[in-house]
Amino acid sequence: MVAIQLDRETTILIGQKTIVSGQSVESDITCVTHGHLDHWGGRKKPSIMTNETYNILRARKIGISNYLSAKHGETINPFGDIKITLMNSGHMLGSSLFKIETPELDVVYTGDLNTVETMLDRPAKVVNGEELIIEATYGAPLYKFGPRDNIYAQIVRWILKTIKEGFIPCFKVYSAGKAQEIIALVNRLLDIDVVVSQNVYRVSSVYKMTYPWMNFELIGSIESGEILRNGEFVYVSSSRSYVPTWKRTKWAVATGWALTSLFPEFDAAFPLSSHADFKGLLDYVEAVSPRKIFTLFGHSVTFAKFLRKLGYSAYALEEKPRVEI
Template sequence: MRPAMDLIVQRPEGLYCPPGDFHIDPWRRVDRAVITHAHADHARPGHGHYLAAAPGEGLLRSRLGEGITLQTLAYGETLEHNGVRISLHPAGHVLGSAQVRVEHEGRVWVASGDYRTTPAGAVPDRTCAPFEPVRCHTFITESTFGLPIYRWRPDAELFAEINTWWARNAEAGRASVLQCYSLGKAQRILANVDASIGPIVCHGAVEPLNRAYRAAGVPLPETRLVTEVSDKATLQRALVLCPGSAVGTPWIRRFGDVSDAFASGWMQIRGWRRRGGQDRGFVLSDHADWPGLLSAIGASGAERVIVTHGSVPVLVRYLQEQGLQAESFETEYGDEA
């Protein structure tokens, strides 16, 4: 009896399914790519054929071009390719993010991509479908925040802090510049802040993605580009969402005196806040924290866990101590910094 081959292996191009002859989030050009979500380190240009979850179609076309050959699946819908059953399941990371379930000859593997769990009793994110555990034999998990120190506070507390910061700045005539990732983080902030405090201005890297979210049915408050605002007093009361790369550019100088902040899970570490030099740091992440990672792994029922990008050695060692077969894959995925 021949030994069962691994359903997903490492190749120079990225994660590869040998019986299905397709890659998952490859970082080099391939013929067939299954994409977990539209962040640039997971969805790259140049592949011959893309397969992704239907809610993320607008984002992928916005980032990779309207002309890409893209096939979509509804969450939970199955597709058979070369004898391998493929289905996509909500990952809770950004709009359209998905875990990839592959099944072949009775074996089930799940590649998580990036994901964020919803703690028990918490209100689910309004900007994407919440994470759903998927039972499997082998679970490939990210570990961006795979250290016990990372434990996220309830969203209600966090966004109350952001609203208070914005309101105080508006009263003082200072724009509130909040640096954040353009895809996912910015839209999650928009969906949760109190838009009655003042106008909201988005950088040109953010606004096209806002349109894709709205087109997918996600309600977001009104946003403007800075070129659409002629009244200086309006800009001085605004919440401004932009990527970190906008800081120090002529674009940011249009707002005059500002209070700046950074929204990221890395703000949990004081050293990151000091190095950034911002007035405030808000601990906000679209990735699972330590309890979220452990709950997702446990809910999968997997006996074997393969850990990718992040705090890999720590999570692997911890899982091994819990009696699981744990190892790692080397990938080229990044993090939210």
Template sequence: MYIEYRNGVVVVLEKHRLFFDHANVRGDGLRLVSHAHSDHTPTRLYSDTVMTPETREIASVVRPLLGEPNLKRINEIIRMDSVKIKLLNAGHVLGSSQFFVESSYGSMLYTGDINTYDTVISKHADIIESDVLVVEATYGSPSYSFPPREEVYGGIVRWILECIKNGQIPAFKTYSIGKSQEIIKLINSATKLPVVTGPTVSKVCEVYGRCGIRLDFIPAKKREGMEVLNRGECVYVDSVRGTLPVEKPVKWALATGWALKYRFNNYDRAFPLSSHADFRGIVDFIQQVNPRKVYTIHGYTETLAKELRKRGVDAIPLD
């Protein structure tokens, strides 16, 4: 097996080439796309581009996609001669998948972005034993240890209620894919407040709804959305921070794992809510996968590899 990082992970197995999250790669091979975030999804899709139907749906409402991919569901298997590839849940956003590859070289797991914790809207990443592991290292430094999710959820709900009590509109700027829907689901289950959404967040929420995840939200572009905003007893969720045409004061919060380390002075609050695993989550995950070789990609690749070597795991950064 040959592996390298070239704008994405490239793996060569016998006569087959596998491209993982490789933006608009040219050449023959199977293109495996783990999820709909734009740094992982190409804009040109081919019959040998593999992704879940949810990833296709979400990606296409966020930006125009050309071509039709080969749609595979979580737990489906692709066979090419003696190579077998299974899609596994990654727990990161709707439709996100890991790829588990078995061949005459043994097994390899490519995680893409993973969340190793359950959320109000998703199940934690599947775990499977594998000889080789290619794992993301976004928060792969011991300085990133997220508080229990229930604690973060509690902080978000308390802040929302406090804003409402003070006559302010609580607003969240957060990723349109994944995090927005988690926050909306949390507000739907913990409060009776209506949620008004910005344009991209609304489109992604509609895809979640079509895929069976019910979210109560009102797009701001609808007359009802503006009326609710003007009344003021609501929460606003958007992927960009703009000026809302309302009289009541608006308080802005961020929801990001980076809130653990950085100060966001232009925001009233920042909550450490992430769709990725933190350091402990990644290390626990790796120990359960029990690989003989680990390649780290994205983020704290050097730090995570070093921490793994300290724990007796053979690990090196790939990018």
């Protein structure tokens, strides 16, 4: 029997029958979808990921001693007649969904999925498979983000208004993925300098290898010192920390949860997500048209119930099923 780990918690067991398990077991190989730490299991066995994901994890000080690098569209054969193909998942730089082909059937695992184009990423590739394991972070009907350009416009207006009022606009966002989208937004649409925290700088330096036009300075560097003295810039960090500037600051968050949650400790909150919303998830399921569906993360139970109402055979992996497929 071969055990293929999918990020941290889900396992495909391939033997005389193929089994999807909602539990982590000792695996022979791990498919790592992207560089967010909640998807890194720290496995000793080989891990498959893109070179970009590897570099992002290394920038985040994750030690990886045994990994197989593959590009999007590339197929590898780790075990005999089992094939694993990586495709773009649209979530962040280097993020992948995996198609696992066995002699019996094909399984598609999305990991974190984004189905719309962003400032830096193309939408997720639709990959057909008999079985689909799909994330459901925003898998409830109330999550509808609307056009991304509208959210970008809201952010730009807030930045300009904040600067006009004499404040420094600051963003508390994920150091990998969201931070770089904010940097790219400012670089492309505004003639304003960007200063970033240390952990954002490390990951952004990986992004700059793919997007050389990105422009940002590390806080505390000689270059950023002049920018801080001038007093007009955007600051991007993964934590709400002191900014050594003579001006006062205003802080914003950018997360899909801003659609339904209040952030009273912040001056602004924007529903900018690197995940698909409810409709995006439904559209992806319909495009793949799988025989069975397994949902995980976030609103996985709600999404599985909704899919069953549509006639799909759907299971929430949050409920720890062990299903023969």
